[in-house]
Amino acid sequence: xxxxxxxxxxxxxxxxxxxxxxxxxxxxxxxxxxxxxxxxxxxxxxxxxxxxxxxxxxxxxxxxxxxxxxxxxxxxxxxxxxxxxxxxxxxxxxxxxxxxxxxxxxxxxxxxxxxxxxxxxxxxxxxxxxxxxxxxxxxxxxxxxxxxxxxxxxxxxxxxxxxxxxxxxxxxxxxxxxxxxxxxxxxxxxxxxxxxxxxxxxxxxxxxxxxxxxxxxxxxxxxxxxxxxxxxxxxxxxxxxxxxxxxxxxxxxxxxxxxxxxxxxxxxxxxxxxxxxxxxxxxxxxxxxxxxxxxxxxxxxxxxxxxxxxxxxxxxxxxxxxxxxxxxxxxxxxxxxx
Amino acid sequence: xxxxxxxxxxxxxxxxxxxxxxxxxxxxxxxxxxxxxxxxxxxxxxxxxxxxxxxxxxxxxxxxxxxxxxxxxxxxxxxxxxxxxxxxxxxxxxxxxxxxxxxxxxxxxxxxxxxxxxxxxxxxxxxxxxxxxxxxxxxxxxxxxxxxxxxxxxxxxxxxxxxxxxxxxxx
Ligand SMILES: Cc1cc2nc3c(=O)[nH]c(=O)nc-3n(C[C@H](O)[C@H](O)[C@H](O)COP(=O)(O)OP(=O)(O)OC[C@H]3O[C@@H](n4cnc5c(N)ncnc54)[C@H](O)[C@@H]3O)c2cc1C
Ligand code: SF4
Ligand code: FES
Ligand code: FES
Numbered sequence: 001x002x003x004x005x006x007x008x009x010x011x012x013x014x015x016x017x018x019x020x021x022x023x024x025x026x027x028x029x030x031x032x033x034x035x036x037x038x039x040x041x042x043x044x045x046x047x048x049x050x051x052x053x054x055x056x057x058x059x060x061x062x063x064x065x066x067x068x069x070x071x072x073x074x075x076x077x078x079x080x081x082x083x084x085x086x087x088x089x090x091x092x093x094x095x096x097x098x099x100x101x102x103x104x105x106x107x108x109x110x111x112x113x114x115x116x117x118x119x120x121x122x123x124x125x126x127x128x129x130x131x132x133x134x135x136x137x138x139x140x141x142x143x144x145x146x147x148x149x150x151x152x153x154x155x156x157x158x159x160x161x162x163x164x165x166x167x168x169x170x171x172x173x174x175x176x177x178x179x180x181x182x183x184x185x186x187x188x189x190x191x192x193x194x195x196x197x198x199x200x201x202x203x204x205x206x207x208x209x210x211x212x213x214x215x216x217x218x219x220x221x222x223x224x225x226x227x228x229x230x231x232x233x234x235x236x237x238x239x240x241x242x243x244x245x246x247x248x249x250x251x252x253x254x255x256x257x258x259x260x261x262x263x264x265x266x267x268x269x270x271x272x273x274x275x276x277x278x279x280x281x282x283x284x285x286x287x288x289x290x291x292x293x294x295x296x297x298x299x300x301x302x303x304x305x306x307x308x309x310x311x312x313x314x315x316x317x318x319x320x321x322x323x324x325x326x327x328x329x330x331x332x333x334x335x336x337x338x
Numbered sequence: 339x340x341x342x343x344x345x346x347x348x349x350x351x352x353x354x355x356x357x358x359x360x361x362x363x364x365x366x367x368x369x370x371x372x373x374x375x376x377x378x379x380x381x382x383x384x385x386x387x388x389x390x391x392x393x394x395x396x397x398x399x400x401x402x403x404x405x406x407x408x409x410x411x412x413x414x415x416x417x418x419x420x421x422x423x424x425x426x427x428x429x430x431x432x433x434x435x436x437x438x439x440x441x442x443x444x445x446x447x448x449x450x451x452x453x454x455x456x457x458x459x460x461x462x463x464x465x466x467x468x469x470x471x472x473x474x475x476x477x478x479x480x481x482x483x484x485x486x487x488x489x490x491x492x493x494x495x496x497x498x499x500x501x502x503x504x505x506x507x508x509x
Binding site for chain 2: 001002003004005006008028030031032035036039048050052076080099100101102103105106235236237332333334335
């Protein structure tokens with residue numbers, strides 16, 4: 001691991017000022033991703049700004065009836081907060097589908113959004129990788145790519161974003177609040193992560209020096225008809241091959257509103273609003289769910305090891321929509337898929 | 339170790355921190371990049387906490403910090419200044435094993451023993467959290483602890499026994 005200087009920030013302003021003035025400085029929160037990457041020399045920050053003492057660890061009600069989750073609220077605290085469990089059980093479920101109890105105790109809301117891809121080549125500085133070293137190439141595209149993306153890839157990178165929490169936040173249309181040298185901004189979750197395009201080294205639209213202060217959940221009533229269905233090589237403590245977050249509002253017999261986001265398939269949580277409208281005003285039916293799945297995957301492209309994800313994603317979408325419509329969300333402890 | 343970015347710049351100084359480890363306050367000067375796991379093992383000679391993967395993937399390094407189980411390989415010691423740390427060495431009281439330590443013996447819940455300190459620290463925290471009742475739940479909330487020897491069934495038995503006897507005692 002490289003050597004670095006350390007600063008314990010005592011205010012958001014100080015953290016931002018110190019980070020903005022040093023291109024090699026990084027914030028550190030739970031440390032569960034950054035320390036891992038530093039141990040592999042994938043990240044080599046010259047200065048670490050410890051933000052864990054900042055007052056960003058509360059969950060507060062918003063004036064508009066939503067919740068504002070501070071950036072330092074741990075994944076465990078967010079998942080078990082009674083307000084989150086009651087009003088946003090989809091978020092609670094997605095968080096509990098990720099990592100392990102130990103990691104969730106350290107991992108924070110802000111850090112989870114900014115965790116980097118688990119692409120094997122990205123993690124190995126002995127190999128080329130456009131995300132780690134722009135311009136060196138993408139060995140995953142022609143190499144081992146079982147865990148890689150099938151949607152929104154570019155010739156420069158086919159990595160996925162590994163977060164489960166972010167997939168639920170995408171479906172819930174959360175907003176990321178940040179503070180930077182130029183003041184505060186609010187970034188819709190769907191614009192927070194980006195597609196790789198020509199610049200796979202840039203994961204998000206956050207600028208250097210900007211700190212996430214909170215994630216805001218708008219008021220919503222998706223507490224009955226929802227599910228987070230995560231499919232992976234091992235039933236727990238493994239990243240998603242495909243995951244589906246669904247939130248439905250059902251009025252009488254018909255679906256009044258549908259939100260669906262996919263994880264494990266793209267460089268960002270994947271939403272397809274056009275596919276969602278196919279459900280509006282219709283009763284739940286497997287045929288319609290299949291049409292939605294086909295629509296979402298119509299431009300999918302499989303690579304040597306991951307072509308199976310296209311079919312898996314379609315089936316997962318149909319199953320998740322059925323679970324949500326029936327009001328029988330996937331359990332994160334009893335792993336049988338009903 | 340290379341000097342990393344920053345080139346010839348002066349190396350950062352040691353930083354004074356205080357940790358309460360197994361009930362005893364310890365003051366020390368640490369380098370910013372010293373990881374909590376290495377501090378416990380190499381500086382405090384508490385080698386009960388094991389290094390399996392060093393990357394958050396196995397749970398062998400699990401310790402309890404301020405009442406919560408974490409992977410000590412994924413934490414810089416300097417960031418835990420002021421914290422209360424319990425390791426496997428701190429669980430027995432006055433020579434009497436913690437009930438979960440005893441249950442591991444009763445149920446033969448280990449083979450090589452390498453994962454065991456992490457399993458037990460994790461299990462102790464799981465029992466305190468009070469969220470696991472069924473075997474499915476115990477398995478899920480213990481999934482952060484890998485056992486290469488595959489002692490899982492007996493580990494679940496041991497934890498189940500302690501949860502059961504705690505419930506009995508509460509009645
Ligand atoms: C073995 C293993 C399995 C895992 N499995 C899963 C899984 O199944 N699903 C899943 O979703 N995740 C999983 N994770 C990832 C885990 O969720 C992340 O490592 C964690 O959420 C990162 O949060 P952190 O607070 O520890 O971030 P840190 O490591 O502290 O930081 C990560 C990045 O975010 C930046 N940062 C942190 N906070 C802020 C802020 N407030 N503002 C600006 N920048 C900030 C840091 O500079 C750094 O670049 C797993 C991790 C491991 C090690
Ligand atoms: S997929 Fe992206 S992260 Fe992986 S090797 Fe290619 S460029 Fe690097
Ligand atoms: S040594 Fe820390 S999780 Fe494996
Ligand atoms: S007892 Fe050997 S690894 Fe668990």
